[in-house]
Amino acid sequence: MTxxxxxxxxxxxxxxxAGVITSLGAGKEENWAKLTAGQSGIRGITRFATDNxxxxxxGTIDYLPPESCTAALSERLAEIAAEEAIAQSGIAxxxxxxxxxxxxxxxxxxxxxxxxxxxxxxxxxxxxxxxELCRASxxxxxxxxxxxxxxxxxxxxxxxxxxxxxxxxSTACASGASAIQLGVEAxxxxxxxxxxxxxxxxxxxxxxxxxxxxxxxxxTSSNDNPQKAARPFSKNRDGxxxxxxxxxxxxxxxxxxxxxxxxxxxxxxxxxxxxxxFHRTRSSPDGKPIIGCMSNAVKDAGLVPDDIDxxxxxGTSTPENDKMEALGCTTLFGERMKSIPISSxxxxxxxxxxxxxxxxxxxxxxxLQNQRIPPTINYDVPDPTIPLDVVPNTARDARVKxxxxxxxxxxxxxxxxxxxxxxx
Amino acid sequence: MADASRDALITGIGVVSCLxxxxxxxxxxxxxxxxxxxxxxxxxxxVHPLAPINFDAQIPKKGDQRQMENWQRIGTYxxxxxxxxxxxxGNTDILxxxxxxxxxxxxxxxxxxxxxxxxxxxxxxxxAAFLNERLMxxxxxxxxxxxxxxxxxxxxxxVHGVTGSSRTFMGEEAAGVDAxxxxxxxxxxxxxxxxxxxxxxxxxxxxxxxxxxxxGMMLKDKFAPVWERGPNGGFALxxxxxxxxxxxxxxxxxxxxxxxxxxxxxxxxxxxxxxxGVQKSLEALWDRLxxxxxPQQAAAISGATGAEPATAEERAFLAAHSDMAVRATGSxxxxxxxxxxxxxxxxxxxxxxxxxxxxxxxxxxxxKPMQGPLKQVLVTGVGHWRGExxxxxxxxx
Numbered sequence: 001m002t003x004x005x006x007x008x009x010x011x012x013x014x015x016x017x018a019g020v021i022t023s024l025g026a027g028k029e030e031n032w033a034k035l036t037a038g039q040s041g042i043r044g045i046t047r048f049a050t051d052n053x054x055x056x057x058x059g060t061i062d063y064l065p066p067e068s069c070t071a072a073l074s075e076r077l078a079e080i081a082a083e084e085a086i087a088q089s090g091i092a093x094x095x096x097x098x099x100x101x102x103x104x105x106x107x108x109x110x111x112x113x114x115x116x117x118x119x120x121x122x123x124x125x126x127x128x129x130x131x132e133l134c135r136a137s138x139x140x141x142x143x144x145x146x147x148x149x150x151x152x153x154x155x156x157x158x159x160x161x162x163x164x165x166x167x168x169x170s171t172a173c174a175s176g177a178s179a180i181q182l183g184v185e186a187x188x189x190x191x192x193x194x195x196x197x198x199x200x201x202x203x204x205x206x207x208x209x210x211x212x213x214x215x216x217x218x219x220t221s222s223n224d225n226p227q228k229a230a231r232p233f234s235k236n237r238d239g240x241x242x243x244x245x246x247x248x249x250x251x252x253x254x255x256x257x258x259x260x261x262x263x264x265x266x267x268x269x270x271x272x273x274x275x276x277x278f279h280r281t282r283s284s285p286d287g288k289p290i291i292g293c294m295s296n297a298v299k300d301a302g303l304v305p306d307d308i309d310x311x312x313x314x315g316t317s318t319p320e321n322d323k324m325e326a327l328g329c330t331t332l333f334g335e336r337m338k339s340i341p342i343s344s345x346x347x348x349x350x351x352x353x354x355x356x357x358x359x360x361x362x363x364x365x366x367x368l369q370n371q372r373i374p375p376t377i378n379y380d381v382p383d384p385t386i387p388l389d390v391v392p393n394t395a396r397d398a399r400v401k402x403x404x405x406x407x408x409x410x411x412x413x414x415x416x417x418x419x420x421x422x423x424x
Numbered sequence: 425m426a427d428a429s430r431d432a433l434i435t436g437i438g439v440v441s442c443l444x445x446x447x448x449x450x451x452x453x454x455x456x457x458x459x460x461x462x463x464x465x466x467x468x469x470x471v472h473p474l475a476p477i478n479f480d481a482q483i484p485k486k487g488d489q490r491q492m493e494n495w496q497r498i499g500t501y502x503x504x505x506x507x508x509x510x511x512x513x514g515n516t517d518i519l520x521x522x523x524x525x526x527x528x529x530x531x532x533x534x535x536x537x538x539x540x541x542x543x544x545x546x547x548x549x550x551x552a553a554f555l556n557e558r559l560m561x562x563x564x565x566x567x568x569x570x571x572x573x574x575x576x577x578x579x580x581x582x583v584h585g586v587t588g589s590s591r592t593f594m595g596e597e598a599a600g601v602d603a604x605x606x607x608x609x610x611x612x613x614x615x616x617x618x619x620x621x622x623x624x625x626x627x628x629x630x631x632x633x634x635x636x637x638x639x640g641m642m643l644k645d646k647f648a649p650v651w652e653r654g655p656n657g658g659f660a661l662x663x664x665x666x667x668x669x670x671x672x673x674x675x676x677x678x679x680x681x682x683x684x685x686x687x688x689x690x691x692x693x694x695x696x697x698x699x700x701g702v703q704k705s706l707e708a709l710w711d712r713l714x715x716x717x718x719p720q721q722a723a724a725i726s727g728a729t730g731a732e733p734a735t736a737e738e739r740a741f742l743a744a745h746s747d748m749a750v751r752a753t754g755s756x757x758x759x760x761x762x763x764x765x766x767x768x769x770x771x772x773x774x775x776x777x778x779x780x781x782x783x784x785x786x787x788x789x790x791x792k793p794m795q796g797p798l799k800q801v802l803v804t805g806v807g808h809w810r811g812e813x814x815x816x817x818x819x820x821x
Contacts, residue, residue: 107594138638413578
């Protein structure tokens, strides 16, 4: 009988259900097939006019009925991923989930179509100011509920019947990983036997794209060749590609999963974080917070760096991130890093922002289960300063016992997750 | 048996609001029953404006201040006060271990840019292209960083060097409740030794007034204390920054820190707000804390907003436990959404340090005088729309 506690005496946390939706498709099966075939989900934006924009491509999800705003699409994507995860786990029927919800979600705000609608009702003859909007706003009661920050988590909590106060969180581009970490911690504390952890992002709107564009964070070179735009670790990488999607995990204590005979997809072995106080959008040049973050995750898993067989990279395709992530990995794993495969799912699905950590955790679990590593596509011009095995362009079978998935975000947010297979 | 070394002690508080900055200013004004209200700037909407603050005192670099909007300045300032109060400011060894949880909304819009687009877009030949063009050329590139929810935490890391961990919870009032709940749970379970928890809100924002007025929830025309606003009540936004340093007893003792109060329970839930939903939810939460409470020496510090029906239902709950005197801080500070619950824990801490409750602010007679001694405070946090929470804060000798 394998122990239900880890080497530090804490309950082992396992995954019994996983769901994913990206620009490649809905569900694990379709995503895995396309990821291992090296396909890109990036395309020209058709949801809104792209006149006057420097970037006109994204990994939008266009195969669902249109939604009215980021909050509504993020909620729908989360529902689809969570339904898949809960169904797979068999833990309960939809609507009676026996644990709390931790949701990584983009910050919710009123958007231009609604702002224009309110402005149109303001009766202003000349300039439309906020004084007019405030006067007209009482005519739109539904917008209160929709545009609260807690609205998406609240609706999901109602739909899935999660317990207690749902947590909506943001750690920028690390949010999805933070949601999983909060779930792991709650189970380790013994507060619950299960947690529903979701990262979702459906935030591709003109203003959200322009905001990243104004920070020079987005790829601008491949508007006419979208599938080639995300080029992590390549010498000619020129920014990330915004994308949409959601990932969901049902976490359970190993003990309760075993007791109900659940199939175990993998183990959430360790979580690490370390904040970078260097700059709002850039990493400390010495890489110490990234190194510390990964090191903390490996230690939390009761492992040493030599135990890690694969790095699921944050790998955004920005000049800054990929350089710093490579430095961090090389420092932590030493000489061995030349032979540890590291690949970026974002080369195919783009950067799903608040969802990325959760989506990439689901893909890392599939990597462990299938003993096969999805590639980094568009790797045509290697960066000589990043001499790593990025699993270029073609998926590869490999022995992967323990994998680390990185998520780094604006505001100095760094989170790493270590995952492995069920103990023998 | 609970392990006392894992007690969650408050060792630092930092507060700013319309009453001023810091513990002393707040305590003085609460004692004398003073508030500060602005009924004209956003008329007909009532707000409690931030007292004049010299941000340089906690955010010395002008470059940092320029990178922030006011909600972030308020929060970064309050966080600095809390770190000072706990005696850990500049102590890089401790700062690198601090687990930060910030309860945040989002940042200010550029009102001029928005207004110009709202005015020009209906007349533009190609409205969508006009929107793109204006946003591309008129938005300040760094405004995004001043709007992002997690960048209050980011700024606190940069300005004060807090680098253990950083998490931002969103979701109005409940975000503040759950930030404290998770921090206290982690300390209790040995997952964390020292935490910085709080939030900030700039109430002087017409974009927020619009959001809450969608539901008709803004207090209009005339100020009244929250219990006197009646069935058509609402809330007056307040500008509030509140942070707490919370430590395990073991960690506080090891560094010789003086505890100000103990948080001996935080519970939260989210009822669907059907009939009496708030009252039932609060009663269920009360059941989880009541064994620890001695009502004769306890008072309730309420985060009641003035919004209905939540305020009436909370009042019914409090009336059912009428051996505790009640104070609603919203009457003094206005409503600050995310930081409201941490602020009320900070004010509970001040009251417990003084061993007495502050003055009532209520002409309805619901807030009764309390003859000391005060040993426990029940802090309530009922969201104007969703989310209910309670904390028990206790005096430490």
